[in-house]
Amino acid sequence: MSQPGIPISGGAPAGLQAQNGAASASGSLYTNGPVQNTLMSSQVSVSQGYNSQLPGSYPHLIPAKTLNPVSGQSNYGGSQTVSPLSNYQGPGQTLYRPLVASNPVTTSLHGGSVPRMPLPTSQNAAATSMPSGSFLPGASVQPPSNWQYNYPSTGSQTDHCPRASSQSLSGNTNLTTHQYVSSGDPSLQNSFIKSGITPNTNNGSMVVHNSYDEIEGGGFSATPQHTNKNPTMNRSVGYSYPSLPPGYQNTAPPSTTAMPPSSLNYPSGPQGFNQTPLGANHLTTSMSGLSLHPEGLRVINLLQERNMLPSTPLQPPVPNLHEDIQKLNCNPELFRCTLTSIPQTQALLNKAKLPLGLLLHPFKDLVQLPVVTSSTIVRCRSCRTYINPFVSFLDQRRWKCNLCYRVNDVPEEFMYNPLTRVYGEPHRRPEVQNATIEFMAPSEYMLRPPQPPVYLFVFDVSHNAVETGYLNTVCQSLLDNLDLLPGNTRTKIGFITFDSTIHFYSLQEGLSQPQMLIVSDIEDVFIPMPENLLVNLNESKELVQDLLKTLPQMFTKTLETQSALGPALQAAFKLMSPTGGRMSVFQTQLPTLGVGALRPREEPNQRSSAKEIHLTPSTDFYKKLALDCSGQQVAVDLFLLSGQYSDLASLGCISRYSAGSVYYYPSYHHQQNPVQVQKLQKELQRYLTRKIGFEAVMRIRCTKGLSIHTFHGNFFVRSTDLLSLPNVNPDAGYAVQMSVEESLTDTQLVSFQSALLYTSSKGERRIRVHTLCLPVVSTLNEVFLGADVQAIAGLLANMAVDRSVTASLSDARDALVNAVIDSLSAYRSSVLSNQQPGLMVPFSLRLFPLFVLALLKQKSFQTGTNARLDERIFAMCQVKNQPLVYLMLTTHPSLYRVDNLSDEGALNINDRTIPQPSILQLSVEKLSRDGAFLMDAGSVLMLWVGKNCGQNFLSRVLGVQNYALIPQTMTDLPELDTPESARIIAFISWLREQRPLFPILYVIRDESPMKANFLQNMVEDRTESALSYYEFLLHIQQQVNK
């Protein structure tokens, strides 16, 4: 797979990014001592001896050799620091995208400076003939019917990208001047070019050196291929490394039958990993390959077996790999693929009509994370892949890259295994034993000295804002968590408030109290005494605390109703530009003054219509400012607390393109809406104290032949495939779409590797690497058998958000439905030999129709409701930014009966007993009036109590004597001294752990207004505007059997 657009890397090693906090686990270093098996088994505990050494201890154990100079400071490149460059592509935009309907917006993406990859002929045909309302090539046109999911697609396109315009930044001499250059369709062809460098338009792509490219390294295109021309050579590479004898993983010297790796001889190379030789499977039948999972081979008639929902959380499919490989594989919570068996050609993928893509949660908090400190980070010289468990060792001195097949030398230092203290076993190094690993990056992974943690808070203090009372909550949370902000002695902090003017606060050490400085010229904001506005937190802590205590009272009498959000953001950006950092913006209304002012455009009576709703930004101001922020390593998190329409579609761009997050508290009021206050408090607590990585970049590589073409999430795509993440946090998820660009017939395994280079809050430069390995298959049935239905639903949801914005909501809904119809039609016509009546699906896709129906009823895509526009946009932001597990909960909540919890099958975690009730189908049929049912919808928990619920539950859990005494509004359970109370409280707090958004608990009686919300999540039931699950199945069956 060539990626022609990647600027050639200077060959410097790549880098990753940042993280801090939770030092106990993530800070462990591999030094000496026994090492246990890795991450997947999470056995390593801190007490085992290899956590105790300081960084740096390990390199000294190694025989001397030429090392990269490790100086404390690094290539600090002056104006090179941050040079956003070239082809900017917003999240979800497409570099190469035959897969999307022929609408003018996406096509235009092919022009200009964005390198275009050759389209496989089969795709070209498909792309041109593709109807709207389908994500996949060659999707059949669904004839309009009386069925509600078919709407004519509206032809209208809205530019949702900023117009190109030139802009220069001023204010700081360190700033690079950026110029937006456009070519082709200006709405989509903006290029972000560093001034002073002449773009060289070889091949239509920029060959400007991107400084981040230089440190992270380019992709395949960077190097003319050393790939194997001879397919047989791929396979006969002697022994392949990971297939170590059983027993090996326990660091103890292999005592059993362990043969030295060098004596392992797998004549057919990677095939050696597979118990069932793939070769045999290729020949035949549809049933090949999955003999280990008999259940997975079932064909199911969904019209007969309607209850396919497992009673325990749905597990991702296990790739059909030899167990020796699989046990080294990446945890699916971090990295998973929609198809765990990769089709060997694009033609085969097209036939399956399933989307191919990856879902990532790269910065997830981990209980155990191996961290390597070494002066040599071993990477492929050709494609810059990090050495990983799926490379093969040709001998002790040479390893073969599993992404581009180049043969590389094993550096001398790597010959020594610090874990076993044995020389000559490079294959047992932690780098080759862990699919997830973190490196301490040496200086060549730095463009400048690691930045300090910088936190800037920007508060709306207009009359409206003061009315909500939010400042009390936020300032108190900050006071409570000030010492827990991730950071070190270099941490800086600052505050800006604004209404119609902008207010700065001097917190210079030595002042007796904070000084407020008001700037009323919002046309051209200048920063008074910038050096005193962002101050060292330790040195000025008392002043900061003073300010936080007084701030809530300072504006209580204000009559100022205007909001100059845009100018305030500009000021904040200028203030942070020299360092980068995190900007936290609190806004309570539509901005009305200065740049970025917005007008209301929600029409309440059109809320329920699927057409003509404003999902696109009304100005490009916020996106452009976000790109400027991204260029200076500033991420903007937006907290929107507003009872009225605030145009989140426009405001949200400030976070989306700067790799920030959006939080939304509709109708926030400190007295009228106490539940929101609790939610804000809890979410702020996590937000302020969770890990954070600064000045990060992420690159995802895949085996030659596969190509990534579309990215989803909050970031800015720099130089084709390098994601710019000024901040990265443990709650962010990402997705990418892929295609098979070159046939994979010569390979049996493919790998995917994400590398995240970041600066931790302690000022360390770190690289977190995840590698996933999957088998390649040649038959359609194998592709279907390996489908990961949750990942597919998650990727489709991301694609549907894009489609809603570039085309229309109804078009996106059509595409979701067609995704089910097309893939099940393909399965029926190409895999099933005898055509039975009914709706036949492979076991792997038994929940596909249910999940798609759930997506259609999800707030992002639903119709016929009173969802407010901002709420819908927020739901869409969440689809794009949430890790898959939460996206699935939001889409298809988990329902449990909880009035009869028992300890049977309970989890035991740290002396806590956590009941594990069965998961029920989302249908009122499953409810009964004599029970109580808890619905976990990700960011909300609803406990519905039936009218005839037993007295036991009422008194021993809710603490009331009878049903009528359950309060109308009850958002907490009392802690009673009963086992029943203890069980449900343990269960609920377990569900809430680690959630990015705090799920508020609502106790709902029959007459509660919240009951409608509860019922709305009953995905399998019919509503006024949406089909029941059974009706939906009938519709699908009708279309499939045509």
Ligand SMILES: [Zn+2]
């Ligand atoms: Zn390589």
